[in-house]
Amino acid sequence: MPNKPSPESNSRTGATQADSTSCAAPDTTAEVDTRYLQILMGYNPRKAALNILEVFLERLAPYGLKPVEFSVMSTICHKPGVNSRQLCNAFDLLHPNLVGLIQSLESRGLIERQPAPHDVRAMGFHATSKGLELMIQAEQIATELEMKKIAQLTTAQRKSLLTLLQKIYL
Amino acid sequence: MPNKPSPESNSRTGATQADSTSCAAPDTTAEVDTRYLQILMGYNPRKAALNILEVFLERLAPYGLKPVEFSVMSTICHKPGVNSRQLCNAFDLLHPNLVGLIQSLESRGLIERQPAPHDVRAMGFHATSKGLELMIQAEQIATELEMKKIAQLTTAQRKSLLTLLQKIYL
DNA sequence: TATTGTTATACTCTATAACTATA
DNA sequence: TATAGTTATAGAGTATAACAATA
Numbered sequence: 090m091p092n093k094p095s096p097e098s099n100s101r102t103g104a105t106q107a108d109s110t111s112c113a114a115p116d117t118t119a120e121v122d123t124r125y126l127q128i129l130m131g132y133n134p135r136k137a138a139l140n141i142l143e144v145f146l147e148r149l150a151p152y153g154l155k156p157v158e159f160s161v162m163s164t165i166c167h168k169p170g171v172n173s174r175q176l177c178n179a180f181d182l183l184h185p186n187l188v189g190l191i192q193s194l195e196s197r198g199l200i201e202r203q204p205a206p207h208d209v210r211a212m213g214f215h216a217t218s219k220g221l222e223l224m225i226q227a228e229q230i231a232t233e234l235e236m237k238k239i240a241q242l243t244t245a246q247r248k249s250l251l252t253l254l255q256k257i258y259l
Numbered sequence: 260m261p262n263k264p265s266p267e268s269n270s271r272t273g274a275t276q277a278d279s280t281s282c283a284a285p286d287t288t289a290e291v292d293t294r295y296l297q298i299l300m301g302y303n304p305r306k307a308a309l310n311i312l313e314v315f316l317e318r319l320a321p322y323g324l325k326p327v328e329f330s331v332m333s334t335i336c337h338k339p340g341v342n343s344r345q346l347c348n349a350f351d352l353l354h355p356n357l358v359g360l361i362q363s364l365e366s367r368g369l370i371e372r373q374p375a376p377h378d379v380r381a382m383g384f385h386a387t388s389k390g391l392e393l394m395i396q397a398e399q400i401a402t403e404l405e406m407k408k409i410a411q412l413t414t415a416q417r418k419s420l421l422t423l424l425q426k427i428y429l
Numbered sequence: 430t431a432t433t434g435t436t437a438t439a440c441t442c443t444a445t446a447a448c449t450a451t452a
Numbered sequence: 453t454a455t456a457g458t459t460a461t462a463g464a465g466t467a468t469a470a471c472a473a474t475a
Contacts, residue, residue: 121338121349135312137424138305139351157442160293168291174456175291181309186443188458210451210456241426253420254307256411327465343434356466358435380433380474 141235148234152227153197157182158190159227162216165200166224170213172205199223311405318404322397327352328360329397332386335370336394340383342375369393
């Protein structure tokens, strides 16, 4: 439950007059205490994701791969022939927004589109050799930086974290 | 050059090469196996955050509060007199983007701006009684839905999850 | 000179409607 | 009728530059 930042505040939801006890001149340079928000599960995964994606973005910028592009490219490499609907389902994308992404990857020579054997409408995506080479490096970078990021965690803690997170959204 | 992205191309990153072994007619209706991405820490917090924020958004829509607005309102309630710089630091917002948010909350009668006692430039934000009443309900809703979301976790697991997440981004 | 708040603006991301061609 | 892909477009969210008033 949302609770109070200060010991003597009132009983309900923590929407209270806090911090007005000590000083006549409040320290406006101080960081805000957001502890009462840190108990919220939604707040923490978001902060963790933002923190990691920030590093991800700058480390993979030389490869011209944004996070979603990385995920899509990785999937195409690991599952040749995958189509757009599958990619949209896997990564919570909308079809119209995937189009430009695919066209971009194709124009960069990283993937090719081949009509599916059993359905002329569907196009299967395949990585080119250039795309594969890029992803081999990119996946290594991604793994390294995540390793570094979670270096403070033991193997057991890391496994535990993943298990707990997946319990929430699976 | 039209390449079969070869199964043996990637040995790293836990890339489990599945699926390309069995069928001549690939099942295009099947969900894509993204297990190889699930070892990445950045992927999981993002999915968890998206999943929780989705429910958050629809449950708090009747109160007209988006996730960031909720966080800002909550902070203003818990720390009366907080200024814009503190809010920006706390929630990774940029000043120009906070302006419209604050103006919106003010025009809805949820907060008031009062000049800070020791600095005429700075404006301290204070919740109105209407704003406080709204947040008492909103925080309760938020807590309930998060409780429901993590009901599968024991208290110990929940505490563990938060500790591990905060180790990553703190 | 540095800081607080603000406007204007642009760019990215996400969302909806509608069209085509195939099944 | 339903599905795969596409286009156009609108709306959030996020980013930088520049300015005024004050410290």
